[in-house]
Amino acid sequence: MILTTKDTIDQTKIFDQVKDDSCGAIVSFTGLVRDHNSKEKVEGIFYEAYDEMVEEILKNIEKEVFNNWNIKKFIAVHRTGYLQVGEISVMVAVSSEHRKEAFEACSYGIENIKKRCPIWKKEKTQFGNEWIEGVKINE
Amino acid sequence: MESDNLLISIHDTSISLKELRKYLKELYPSLGLNEINFVFAVNKVICNEDMNVKPLDEIAIIPPISGG
Numbered sequence A: 001m002i003l004t005t006k007d008t009i010d011q012t013k014i015f016d017q018v019k020d021d022s023c024g025a026i027v028s029f030t031g032l033v034r035d036h037n038s039k040e041k042v043e044g045i046f047y048e049a050y051d052e053m054v055e056e057i058l059k060n061i062e063k064e065v066f067n068n069w070n071i072k073k074f075i076a077v078h079r080t081g082y083l084q085v086g087e088i089s090v091m092v093a094v095s096s097e098h099r100k101e102a103f104e105a106c107s108y109g110i111e112n113i114k115k116r117c118p119i120w121k122k123e124k125t126q127f128g129n130e131w132i133e134g135v136k137i138n139e
Numbered sequence B: 001m002e003s004d005n006l007l008i009s010i011h012d013t014s015i016s017l018k019e020l021r022k023y024l025k026e027l028y029p030s031l032g033l034n035e036i037n038f039v040f041a042v043n044k045v046i047c048n049e050d051m052n053v054k055p056l057d058e059i060a061i062i063p064p065i066s067g068g
Helices: A009-016 A049-066 A099-116 B015-025
Strands: A003-004 A026-032 A042-049 A073-079 A083-085 A089-095 A119-125 A128-131 B041-042 B059-062
Touching: A003 A083, A009 A026, A009 A073, A026 A042, A026 A099, A042 A073, A042 B015, A049 A073, A073 A099, A128 B015, B015 B041, B015 B059
Parallel strands: A003 A073
Antiparallel strands: A026 A089, A042 A083, A042 A119, A073 A089, A119 A128, B041 B059
């Protein structure tokens, strides 16, 4: 399962979806909205995505993960819209027979989401809203 | 810009992304394209700027990303 969503990301539901009786390991990464940046207090983050392109890229990342690691299931979900401090912005979860593959595949998944998915964030602070200076998209 | 979409008419039958970059900067200074380091995606794929675009291609301007 790979998608962008405006709905709250439910960790328990994702855990249940990625779980498989043939697997002895689940590794997941959960990204959260932090209450500060390097200078000031953050109240929330507005995420905007080019959804259709993000879903194409997530499909590619999913294929790469299955080609490179012997894993059972891969889930990647990125939230969009306004999120308050403490809410989940992104989750990647992988199940595999043994832990090594799941750790590596999960790490590859989140690193590539950050490098390749056209998603942008605007932080809300007491001084107003500011787009975060990002990185050039990686082909 | 009020809208997420911009429909532009180009009289040439073929235009490269490099030419489109120049055209957009000149005709739409309000987009602020001189100030950002962006790349183009055509039909949801990041493309080299030597590539020519065709009628009805979906062209996106992708500024630096910050997901996660």
